[in-house]
Amino acid sequence: MDSSLLLKILGIFFLIGLNGFFVAVEFAAVASRRTRIEQLAKEKNGAVAIVRHWVESQEAKDRLIAASQVGITIASLALGDLGENTAAELLEPWLHEAAQQSAGFLGVILTALPAVLSLTIVTGLHVVLGEQVPKVASLRAPERTALFAARPMHAFTLLFHPFVWLLDRLATTVLRFLGLQPVGGHSAIYTVEELKLIVEESEESGVIEPEEREMLHAVFDLGNMVARQVMIPRTEMVCIPADASLDEVVELAAETLLTKFPVYEGDLDHILGILHTKDLVRVIHKGEQHNGSVRELTREALFLPETIRVDDLLAEFRRARQHIAILLDEYGGTAGLVTLEDLVEEILGDIQDAFDRQEPEIQPLSDGSYQVDGLALIEEVNDALGLNLSDPYYDTIAGFVMGRLGRIPELHDEVEVYDNGRHVWFRVEEMDGKRIARLRVQIRNDKQSPTT
Template sequence: MGDIHSSFLFGLLVFLIVCSAFFSSSETGMLSLNRYRLRHMAREGHKGARRASELLGRPDRLLGTILVGNNIVNILAASIATVIAVDIWGEAGIAISTVLLTIVVLIFGEITPKTLAALRPEQIAFPASHVLLLLMRLLYPVVWITGAISNLLLRLLGVDPQHRHSDSLSAEELRTVVRESGQSLPSNRQDMLLGILDLEKVTVNDIMVPRNEVTGIDLDDDLEQIVAQLYATTYTRLPVFRHDFNQVEGVIHMRQIARLLTHNTLTKESLLATCTQPYFVPESTPLSTQLINFQKEKRRMGIVVDEYGEVIGLVTLEDLLEEIVGEFTSQPTGDGQEVQAEDGGRYLIDASANIRDVNRKLGWHLPCDGPKTLNGLVTEALESIPDSGVCLKIGPYRLEILQAEGNRVTRLRAWQIGKPAEAQDDASTA
């Protein structure tokens, strides 16, 4: 009879250790679940995810249920282990059972199940949610009493138990999530998502075509010259102005005047009649706002003005979308590429190139919070219009001026010394 009794107690002890492992793994598994993946799975109808979401909706009750159950199991296991050990070793069995049970519980009831649950939270938490929901209802009175006492102590310590931190992500945190998405999200889609997030930090002034590079129709030109320009243009839309670009009359779409050109009936009056009203855009408008404004106004081109109302450039919907998806095509006009690679990690660069474009193409970190072009960066750093042959140092980057015409630098050679992490903000001449 004694052997049967001892076998029963030993079997019960093993069962209690298994229960301890269950509570330990359940706690770690539930708290290790990815909340955003959990919400997605719950919306998709996954039953385990819905049960887990219900449990995590009241974390105080969930933890109360797990801790009450775990403590009951561990106390019972300790008592039974003591009885078994005393039967075997007498009074010395108390100390022996304490040591042995501690080791067994740590290995089999805590460390191993918690590690497994941390590595496989969904496989542990979803099946365990069945039992936890049942136990939450059965142990509700005990959990409610212990929770009330715990909340009272928290209030005495100045902590509001009802206050919870928001699970919403900031833009920077969302960037981190996108970057760490790994192989689950292709790199090109990561770049697109990051580009959307960066729209808040970039303004129209950063991507506009500068005024001196804008191609438009001057109504003061001869009609023959205007017609020749329209036939030769590679653009779909052109601004129409009179004498000076500050006097923009409208924007012409080539499709609207194609018939006039075909039948050779184009006049300046008919050209103006087919123009749409110009759409003016403040230079400081964030791209995220401008994208919405383009959609509201049903426009694809905006005339950029500064704080004094002076026209300083032009921005298109294509320019804005390129910030998200990258360049669609190369520019239709121009003498060649803005950036040309040379041997030894050096590059020949058109000084009118946008600094952000150069950084993106070369993976550099030239400062772009001030001047927007390399010419502007050089002249600001030197505080003068340099001659060719001058070499400029900006952090780990070297800019050698190869050609300067009039009041601007037109071409330079650039290379990087050291690692990008060594970049500094100071600029000096060499």
């Protein structure tokens, strides 16, 4: 092998490596995490400053990627020219004699074979060593790759800046001619559904736990919920009349173990404010003088519409520095109340302290059926039982059943619905006045009657 052929072979591998360098830089710039770069920025070296600029500036990132594409194009074209000619030069002596000795169609094939083999070999080397390997390597360690390539890539970008700028202007002109608006296409912007899929994949790969997945999904769904869906309804509120004595309040607090009570005048549509039991304890402990009722101890309440979005509700809690709000319906009447704890439980699940006596809203029974609290949200029942129930007018499962009955429910009323190929039976097990307090739910894949 003469020296010129050896130089050509070395040139081929150099061009493959150069192509791989530009590919690695492009993917590293897109995949590098800003938080990781911020950590590395403490080192105060030039490479970190360059990469940080790539990550933080969309314009700089687009310019870098355009320069990478220029480099990839130059390397690929040069590789195609040099590689195929060199490979053909290596293979031709081996096949030339066989081609001369063969006649007809076989001779034609053997004559063309060096060009075909050279194209196959060069393309294979280019795809594997110049594309796939650097791409995977840079995605495995994007920050490290970006730091390694920062200075030479920065110099290349400066050197070819006029050419890159010209190509970018031409591309923008063509896009506008086609009626398309050029945008920065390399930023990682995801919809909520895409983020949920990422979370699901993270759980499947073992990066996060199932409980963490549920919390993240709850956070994503929180912005679509309104206060009415998480509130304590009016019928379940524990309130105090304004003329109640302190002894009566102490007795109620000891019985319910609650720490905040709405105070009303006449009826629940006229809430005066909120009584905090710590104010009551202070008065009793210090023996302060008062008129014997809770009216003077009442603090100003936060009133909000029941349709307020949950994220806006959180903002109102922060602004007013309160943890409880009275929710009003469209007519100005009291619809219910909501607390900060209710919102936290939407994310973390039920939080029960040593004083909580509440039973789970959905409990499996020994016969395969379920006992469900009437105030459980329809979506919570869907998640727990794998159903797909919905109702445009009601949020709770009790409302869902009442809507199907078309009247005020009575004890032992039954409702059957068909859901995704299954029959779902609801039976009213307990009433609280005119409200369904507890239901029994059975799911069957056939028409057999539920067990009683």
